[in-house]
Amino acid sequence: xxxxLDTAVLDERLAAxxxxxxxxxxxxxxxxxxxxxxxxxxxxxxxxxIVAANEQDLAAGRASGLSDGLLDRLRLDAVRIDALxxxxxxxxxxxxxxxxxxxxxxxxxxxxxEQQRVPLGVVGAIYEARPNVTVDIAALALKSxxxxxxxxxxxxxxxxGVLVDLLRSALEAAGLPGAAIATVDDFGRAGAQHLMRAxxxxxxxxxxxxxxxxxAVVAESTVPVIExxxxxxxxxxxxxxxxxxxxxxxxxSKTQRPSVCNALETVLVHRDAAARLLxxxxxxxEASGVVVRGDARVRELRPDLPEATDEDFATEHMALxxxxxxxxxxxxxxxxIRRYSxxxxxSIITExxxxxxxxxxxxxxxxxxxxxxxxxxDGGEFGFGAEVGISTQKLxxxxxxxxxxxxxxxxxxxxxxxxxx
Amino acid sequence: xxxxLDTAVLDERLAAxxxxxxxxxxxxxxxxxxxxxxxxxxxxxxxxxIVAANEQDLAAGRASGLSDGLLDRLRLDAVRIDALxxxxxxxxxxxxxxxxxxxxxxxxxxxxxEQQRVPLGVVGAIYEARPNVTVDIAALALKSxxxxxxxxxxxxxxxxGVLVDLLRSALEAAGLPGAAIATVDDFGRAGAQHLMRAxxxxxxxxxxxxxxxxxAVVAESTVPVIExxxxxxxxxxxxxxxxxxxxxxxxxSKTQRPSVCNALETVLVHRDAAARLLxxxxxxxEASGVVVRGDARVRELRPDLPEATDEDFATEHMALxxxxxxxxxxxxxxxxIRRYSxxxxxSIITExxxxxxxxxxxxxxxxxxxxxxxxxxDGGEFGFGAEVGISTQKLxxxxxxxxxxxxxxxxxxxxxxxxxx
Numbered sequence: 001x002x003x004x005l006d007t008a009v010l011d012e013r014l015a016a017x018x019x020x021x022x023x024x025x026x027x028x029x030x031x032x033x034x035x036x037x038x039x040x041x042x043x044x045x046x047x048x049x050i051v052a053a054n055e056q057d058l059a060a061g062r063a064s065g066l067s068d069g070l071l072d073r074l075r076l077d078a079v080r081i082d083a084l085x086x087x088x089x090x091x092x093x094x095x096x097x098x099x100x101x102x103x104x105x106x107x108x109x110x111x112x113x114e115q116q117r118v119p120l121g122v123v124g125a126i127y128e129a130r131p132n133v134t135v136d137i138a139a140l141a142l143k144s145x146x147x148x149x150x151x152x153x154x155x156x157x158x159x160x161g162v163l164v165d166l167l168r169s170a171l172e173a174a175g176l177p178g179a180a181i182a183t184v185d186d187f188g189r190a191g192a193q194h195l196m197r198a199x200x201x202x203x204x205x206x207x208x209x210x211x212x213x214x215x216a217v218v219a220e221s222t223v224p225v226i227e228x229x230x231x232x233x234x235x236x237x238x239x240x241x242x243x244x245x246x247x248x249x250x251x252x253s254k255t256q257r258p259s260v261c262n263a264l265e266t267v268l269v270h271r272d273a274a275a276r277l278l279x280x281x282x283x284x285x286e287a288s289g290v291v292v293r294g295d296a297r298v299r300e301l302r303p304d305l306p307e308a309t310d311e312d313f314a315t316e317h318m319a320l321x322x323x324x325x326x327x328x329x330x331x332x333x334x335x336x337i338r339r340y341s342x343x344x345x346x347s348i349i350t351e352x353x354x355x356x357x358x359x360x361x362x363x364x365x366x367x368x369x370x371x372x373x374x375x376x377x378d379g380g381e382f383g384f385g386a387e388v389g390i391s392t393q394k395l396x397x398x399x400x401x402x403x404x405x406x407x408x409x410x411x412x413x414x415x416x417x418x419x420x421x
Numbered sequence: 422x423x424x425x426l427d428t429a430v431l432d433e434r435l436a437a438x439x440x441x442x443x444x445x446x447x448x449x450x451x452x453x454x455x456x457x458x459x460x461x462x463x464x465x466x467x468x469x470x471i472v473a474a475n476e477q478d479l480a481a482g483r484a485s486g487l488s489d490g491l492l493d494r495l496r497l498d499a500v501r502i503d504a505l506x507x508x509x510x511x512x513x514x515x516x517x518x519x520x521x522x523x524x525x526x527x528x529x530x531x532x533x534x535e536q537q538r539v540p541l542g543v544v545g546a547i548y549e550a551r552p553n554v555t556v557d558i559a560a561l562a563l564k565s566x567x568x569x570x571x572x573x574x575x576x577x578x579x580x581x582g583v584l585v586d587l588l589r590s591a592l593e594a595a596g597l598p599g600a601a602i603a604t605v606d607d608f609g610r611a612g613a614q615h616l617m618r619a620x621x622x623x624x625x626x627x628x629x630x631x632x633x634x635x636x637a638v639v640a641e642s643t644v645p646v647i648e649x650x651x652x653x654x655x656x657x658x659x660x661x662x663x664x665x666x667x668x669x670x671x672x673x674s675k676t677q678r679p680s681v682c683n684a685l686e687t688v689l690v691h692r693d694a695a696a697r698l699l700x701x702x703x704x705x706x707e708a709s710g711v712v713v714r715g716d717a718r719v720r721e722l723r724p725d726l727p728e729a730t731d732e733d734f735a736t737e738h739m740a741l742x743x744x745x746x747x748x749x750x751x752x753x754x755x756x757x758i759r760r761y762s763x764x765x766x767x768s769i770i771t772e773x774x775x776x777x778x779x780x781x782x783x784x785x786x787x788x789x790x791x792x793x794x795x796x797x798x799d800g801g802e803f804g805f806g807a808e809v810g811i812s813t814q815k816l817x818x819x820x821x822x823x824x825x826x827x828x829x830x831x832x833x834x835x836x837x838x839x840x841x842x
Contacts, residue, residue, distance in 0.1 A: 026782065105804070111793060113803060120815050121785070199639075203815050218620075219643055224816045245838040252840035347834075360833050361447065364542070372532060372836030381841070382534060382832075383526070394541050394624050394829035395645045396816040408815035411803075412781050413768075415793030417666040419673035420802070 006187075010194055013182050014149060014201035017122050020180035021147035025119045027176060029096040032142055035174035036092050039139060040085040042170040047078050050166070053158040054131065061155055066129075069259075074129050074156055084132055088139045094385045097404040098145045114412045119145030121203040123406060124195050126151045126217055128209040131159040137206070138167050138181045140388055144406035147180040149202060151192045157185045196221035203408075208389060211316065226396060226405075228389030231261035231344035232316050233374045236333040236359065237277050238350035239270040245371055246277050246349050250322075251284045253347070253374040259318045261390060262345050262377040266313055267324045268333045274326045275301060282324070290320045297326035313340045330355055334362055341365060344392050345377040366392055366399040427608075431615055434603050435570060435622035438543050441601035442568035446540045448597060450517040453563055456595035457513050460560060461506040463591040468499050471587070474579040475552065482576055487550075490680075495550050495577055505553055509560045515806040518825040519566045535833045540566030542624040544827060545616050547572045547638055549630040552580040558627070559588050559602045561809055565827035568601040570623060572613045578606045617642035624829075629810060632737065647817060647826075649810030652682035652765035653737050654795045657754040657780065658698050659771035660691040666792055667698050667770050671743075672705045674768070674795040680739045682811060683766050683798040687734055688745045689754045695747045696722060703745070711741045718747035734761045751776055755783055762786060765813050766798040787813055787820040 024032070043050070054076045061071050076084075097117050104114035123146045125137045134152050141148035152160040160183060168178035184191035195202060196217060204224050207217040211230045218225050235253055237246045253264035269277055278301055282292050293308035294301075308323035313336075327333045337346055347369035348359040356370045367377040377400060379387025384402030391397045397405040445453070464471070475497045482492050497505075518538050525535035544567045546558045555573050562569035573581040581604060589599035605612035616623060617638060625645050628638040632651045639646050656674055658667045674685035690698060699722055703713050714729035715722075729744035734757075748754045758767055768790035769780040777791045788798040798821060800808025805823030812818045818826040 367832040369834040372839040375841040399832045411788040411820045413790040418793040420796040
């Protein structure tokens, strides 16, 4: 790995990706689908090479003291590689967003205008120690007609290096330019920094990983960024909340998959329902090994619980930990959510229409729910077939992003000598 | 004017705008329309106060040597104020984008999901010496349920100060919070810089003005930016181009309103058509006082023309100046456009379907046209009723932006005890 930045070499690679993006934009759905099938086949044919490179990264990770969780995310074995290849194949069945007519009409003067979906061009991705994202983003970009430039982090660099080589050779075998998939990992951190400023070559940057990584990219990047992920997710148990739903949905939202962004972090409970609901809600959580913390009013009911601090309420634990606060009413819940929410997903459990409708209208988040588990904010659950990530920003796309969110539009205007009067 | 930044005071104002944005998000269409009518009435009732403040700015501008063009943009007289008020009233008739159901369905498990249009929240605007933009942006933001924070520049600060006071009092008179319209002009340049970093309070920033201003905002802002405007716009006269259309559409695109972003800057002509088309195309331009520059091959036909330099081809003149280059073929035209285009609007004049379709498919711009004047890239012409600007970026919105482009969406999920399996 060289960490001295040779800007000319890097720009040449980015320019090649930009050139290749034009070929991808013109590629037919059949050509792109053939390339996806080729990628899946190539991955399956090179399991030993991928695993060998991955073992180098794992060994380095163990030596540098990576946690078991990070090592697990870093690991690619035969089963996981097969699942990755399968996920690539599943993109073949999805509709190609490129060329879709979003709207169109004939103007009073006879001019015909159409808004057509087109690829973004070059999609950049910055992520950490998750080599599966390399294949994932490259395949999603390909299906949506985009080139991809990847920065996968030092911890996974051997694995990513092999994967990018395989992806490029698969593209070439399918008659598309290999330069459409590139990595800047060999330029280290300086490469990532250059990528964040490469407005001439990169059309959008998607950071995937920790809140710290995402914030760093947002602060440093002049390339437009799509923020994904961070989720300090709340569920409010209203005075009228059914006990069975409260117990089930808090439990499901927290424990069904605690390490993901739509998992629940904080329960807010109406003071009139606290004594009725909390014993069974907490009991069910504790039976599944969840560490429950409470504010002062929760601890009046359960003095043995550890105290939930301000920091707890602001933290995305991504683990079997959960904080609970008692609020005076819906306004108190809305105020707490305004203060701590990362605007990902918020849910209310209630029997009252007025509470439900106010919650849905006033909570500012990508997804707001009534009587449902927060785990449903998901591209797969929403029927998108593939998920690029879950956007927590308001521009371009909000909530689960599918293939259409990796496109832009352009206006096609057809006249016959039309001049403006 | 204080130019020392009191961050606490400024943050308080931004926080008040954010709070007010929640009231605007909840306001009904009728309430917002009443406020728009009140704004129009208030402006018309206070013409003398606005004109007096404007005269202070004009006097300062003359003293500091502003050009006649800038002084004209700065000027608000009774006629212009009336037109501004009229434009505000015209927003009343437009559909309210907020609450629109973008899509919705029932999932296989019975969960009902709906994607609803919601306001962005707080819209920031940074612009220069155009006090009309103050009213324009505030009214567009109001109709789309957003608060607005404005930085209108030192040259217009007296005018903008009076306008913002009037806008706020009109909002209050209509029962909406005045804090929903705010200025940071009293904090000078430091206020603008703070605004560009105020991610906690501002949801989107729209720079309007010179290419230099827009690039500075893009480079400095951590708030998401919508780029508007810059247009180095081309028209390609293909070998088969009709002479009458070539003459008319080049002339219309350049001269119908030369100071705007969709006006033509460069004509590219196929070498096989240069001798046939250029004499009449250039003759018509010159008859309207356009200064025409040519590359070497144009000057073989018209040696008296000044030379079009690389810099000319890269410049948005916004004046009666135009550059012409001869290209070998469609590929040559596409290469020139790739190199110099700001991706705003590009048009081809041709009789050949194959050329037209290749041009439409391969040119990367917000609007691509066949046999039509580039002046048609316009929210009014496209039937949007109001125009926020013309986006030249690919995320969120591309091309003319109407009221819906000042909104985001949120997912509403309604269940009955749904847990994820």
